[in-house]
Amino acid sequence: MKNLTMPISNEAILDLKVGDPVSLNGVMITARDAAHKWMIETLVKKTRPFQDDDAEVYAAIKQLLNGGGIYHCGPVVAGLDTKDYRFVAAGPTTSIREEPYQADVMRHFNVKVVIGKGGMGPKTLKGCEETPGVYLHAIGGAASLIAQTVVKVQGVHKLQFGVPEAMWVIEVKDFPAVVTMDAHGDSLHAVIAQSSKAEFERLLALPL
Numbered sequence: 001m002k003n004l005t006m007p008i009s010n011e012a013i014l015d016l017k018v019g020d021p022v023s024l025n026g027v028m029i030t031a032r033d034a035a036h037k038w039m040i041e042t043l044v045k046k047t048r049p050f051q052d053d054d055a056e057v058y059a060a061i062k063q064l065l066n067g068g069g070i071y072h073c074g075p076v077v078a079g080l081d082t083k084d085y086r087f088v089a090a091g092p093t094t095s096i097r098e099e100p101y102q103a104d105v106m107r108h109f110n111v112k113v114v115i116g117k118g119g120m121g122p123k124t125l126k127g128c129e130e131t132p133g134v135y136l137h138a139i140g141g142a143a144s145l146i147a148q149t150v151v152k153v154q155g156v157h158k159l160q161f162g163v164p165e166a167m168w169v170i171e172v173k174d175f176p177a178v179v180t181m182d183a184h185g186d187s188l189h190a191v192i193a194q195s196s197k198a199e200f201e202r203l204l205a206l207p208l
Contacts, residue, residue, distance in 0.1 A: 007067025008112040013132050016179050018186045022136060024113065024175035027154065028069035029061060032093060034165040035158060036101040044108045057157045057167070064169065065109035072098060072116030074164030076143070077153070085153035087170065091143030092117040095135070103127025115177055119189030128183050135181035137188075149175040 004012060006026030016022070031039070041048040043058055050058075076089035095102075095116030102114060106127045114124070115136045128134055138146065150170045157167040180188040 004113070006069055006112070008069075009067070010132055013112050013134055013183050016134050016182055017184070018179055018182050018188050020179040022177055022179060024069065024115075024136070024177060025173055026068070027064060027169060027171050028071055028113075028115075029064055029157075030071045030073040030075060030166075030168040030170065032072060032074055032165050033097055034161040035167050036098050036105060038158065038161075039105050039108075040101045044104050053157075060157065060169075061167065062109060065111050067110060067112055069113035069115060070105070070111055071138075071170075072114070073168075075147070075168060077163055077168070080163070085156065085168075087147040087150040087153060087168075089143035090147040090150055090170075092138040092140060092146075094118045095120050099123055103130075106131045106133050115175075119180055119187070122190075125181055125185065125187050125190070128181055129185055132183035134179050134183060135187075136177035137180040138175075138177045146175070149173055 002016065002020055002022045004022050004024050006028060042050065042054055072093045072095045073090055074093050075087050078086045078088050093116060095118050099121045102120060102124045103126060105111060106114065107130060110131065112133045113136055114133065115138050117138055117140045120135055124135065149172050151173045152171040154169040154171060156169065159166045
């Protein structure tokens, strides 16, 4: 098990290889579809002008994401009325939806770890090489267990996106994950896809 504390250095990222189990510690941000679309349009490509609290949020997340992490997660959150926030469930969501955005977000903010489930594609893998960064596969179906690693909810940005889509700032301790895409161009997801395709073709070729 390799322990990573955010912010994470380039050296620590380059030391990681596909298959390495890691334990994450420190502060990271949850972000799903709405947040990634907003980051690309407003902050990265600037096709949409700043509105409302955009400038304030940009300043806050820019500091947190430099050497930090993005978690693809739509949490169940208690304490919404009192703002005494607590994660009840914090399982990973499917990452491939962010494939059009993720590499650009990684490079713009110097994001070192992206956490989710299901893996991502070649564009994100290239982003992992160039940033450098890694993709970490979290445990699907263990939402309440993972929530126990969230020791504090420090705040939230863009709550107007809705609770699952908001950008929650969380402090985690001993968050478990596995490196499945590294900064050296290796992707466990690509390997499995290729081997599965080959096996499928072999089965199709069998005589009836």
